[in-house]
Amino acid sequence: MNLVTEQAVTSSDKTFFQLRKDIVEGQILPASKLSEAELAKRYTVSRAVVREAINRLVTCHLVERRANVGARVVALGPEGLVSLYQVRESLEGMAARLAAVNMSDDEIADLQSLLASHLQTVQSGDTYYQEAGDVDFHYRIILGSKNDHLISMLLEGIYHLIRMYRVQLGMAGPRVTTAFDEHKSIVQAISNRDGELAEILMRRHILYTRNNLEKKLVQQAV
Amino acid sequence: MNLVTEQAVTSSDKTFFQLRKDIVEGQILPASKLSEAELAKRYTVSRAVVREAINRLVTCHLVERRANVGARVVALGPEGLVSLYQVRESLEGMAARLAAVNMSDDEIADLQSLLASHLQTVQSGDTYYQEAGDVDFHYRIILGSKNDHLISMLLEGIYHLIRMYRVQLGMAGPRVTTAFDEHKSIVQAISNRDGELAEILMRRHILYTRNNLEKKLVQQAV
DNA sequence: AATGCCATTATTGTCGACAATATTGCGAAA
DNA sequence: TTTCGCAATATTGTCGACAATAATGGCATT
Numbered sequence A, B: 001m002n003l004v005t006e007q008a009v010t011s012s013d014k015t016f017f018q019l020r021k022d023i024v025e026g027q028i029l030p031a032s033k034l035s036e037a038e039l040a041k042r043y044t045v046s047r048a049v050v051r052e053a054i055n056r057l058v059t060c061h062l063v064e065r066r067a068n069v070g071a072r073v074v075a076l077g078p079e080g081l082v083s084l085y086q087v088r089e090s091l092e093g094m095a096a097r098l099a100a101v102n103m104s105d106d107e108i109a110d111l112q113s114l115l116a117s118h119l120q121t122v123q124s125g126d127t128y129y130q131e132a133g134d135v136d137f138h139y140r141i142i143l144g145s146k147n148d149h150l151i152s153m154l155l156e157g158i159y160h161l162i163r164m165y166r167v168q169l170g171m172a173g174p175r176v177t178t179a180f181d182e183h184k185s186i187v188q189a190i191s192n193r194d195g196e197l198a199e200i201l202m203r204r205h206i207l208y209t210r211n212n213l214e215k216k217l218v219q220q221a222v
Numbered sequence C: 001a002a003t004g005c006c007a008t009t010a011t012t013g014t015c016g017a018c019a020a021t022a023t024t025g026c027g028a029a030a
Numbered sequence D: 001t002t003t004c005g006c007a008a009t010a011t012t013g014t015c016g017a018c019a020a021t022a023a024t025g026g027c028a029t030t
Helices: A011-024 A036-043 A047-059 A078-102 A105-123 A130-144 A148-169 A176-191 A195-221 B011-024 B036-043 B047-059 B078-102 B105-123 B130-144 B148-169 B176-191 B195-221
Strands: A063-066 A070-073 B063-066 B070-073
Touching (some): A011 A148, A036 A047, A078 A148, A078 B078, A078 B148, A105 A130, A148 B148, B011 B036, B047 B070, B078 B148, B105 B176, B130 B176
């Protein structure tokens, strides 16, 4: 299966994608139980395909399963968010380092033009596509690492969990202009083929994002 | 399921562990096909449990599956080893950083005594337990990070793949005394609660190990 | 009234059979 | 002879039913 254009070929794939979507987007609430029989009825498939879909969700760390008891959607806590961002900082920092070495000149040019279009968006005050743009930016660098292990861990593992947090905490993400400057310097480092700097900047960028999220989390708790 | 003391409760668990063992230890060769029917006969279980076991192996990146075609044990190449070690360097560096903050004083004391016992082993010229000792060292630091995502990625993901490589390349691992000194300085940084240094040293340590493996790989190719 | 035990019930784990898809090998046409 | 297409075969995907295990509730005992 391709990592980016995930296309569902089997019935189990579709159920998996559907369930993942429902969980990440909050249709199915955290800590809720996933009954195999019930889901089988809901999606009009056999219990076997639901089972397989659930197993895949387990490997994404989106649900947890106990033998002979059942599967529950993970419960999100502040510690979970922190630990997730620690892993993300580590992996995506390495991705930036590798991207600086492994991206082609064309890919870097594309990345720069993406950045330019983001600048336009920011200046026009349009905030709607901001998150999508941010995701696009990070995706390109991750893919630019050309490291399959890294790519799959980030794109089919961590990123869905992070999206789930974002939806759950109801944050479309502020920090637009400052984040843009950070993106800009990362691209600069990559186009200079300076992997070490790219890694440092990417890690800082993610750390700032995390701090920002935690701040919001505290506000929300009050 | 506990991450360290993995105990098989279900039939599918046992089959999974058995298959993983057979693959990692080379009983089942890389790039060989995993026929569901054949394995079901071999282990005297139903095809469903074999299927589930194979799916779990897929998530460990030990086998690859294509829809309607089947599953094959991954083929190991030099690039794969490099990309694996890049991920390991990144994650385990972060683990060391976190361990410096999150390990208890008792755990650090245990780590130091482990190091002392390793010194004894090295001085006595005994090389047999060297690899086990090395694994034990790294495990403690990984667990010391107290980050569940990090722990599961490393211990139930990457480490089995690395073991597979080691077995496949037939290297019990040299570099005993130098590696010991590196371990020593890492422990020093951790007991000083210096996370930043611990991360740098761990990353260097893993990079050296990788360079050493690559050298062996080239020698073998000649 | 509270607690511990046992039967009941519901849910998950396992199985064998059938359906759908990919591979293989044969034969026909260029 | 080579290549294309089709039929035969083998393997995977899906299904419903049964077995095993855990959660539930009532009953008896203290």
